[in-house]
Amino acid sequence: MKKIIIVFLTILISCTSCLLRDNPIIKIKNETSVTIDSLEVFAYPSNKTVFRNIKPNEKRNGIISFKNIPKTDGGIGAIIYNNNKSKFVGLAYYTNGASLSYGFKITIKNDTILVEDF
Secondary structure, eight states: OHHHHHHHHHHHHHHHHTTOBSSOEEEEEEOSSSOEEEEEEESSTTSEEEEEEEOTTOEEEEEOOOTTOOSSOEEEEEEEEETTEEEEEEEEEEETTEESSSEEEEEEOSSOEEEEEO
16 A cells, blocks of 8 residues: 555656746736836846847747756746836746746736736
């Protein structure tokens, strides 16, 4: 009976680790009437993906790099810079140095920032 439980737990852990993403996709859409100066997305402060000069109604795609991220837990965030102001947005949680989500869609509106994970 113990062997069956050990085999079951091993399979379960193996399947769960397959769900982690090393480089989740990021999709950005600027639905404002102004150009966004820049948007930084990161899981670790020294490892940022930067999008510059996002024009009105423009869409951009990229990845959130998990290269050189310690195998720990943490958060994924974004900072939007515009007109000498910045706004931080929390996107998600990561575990064991990898994302639980395949990707994120950030929609920037005049008064709201929407975040969806997929």
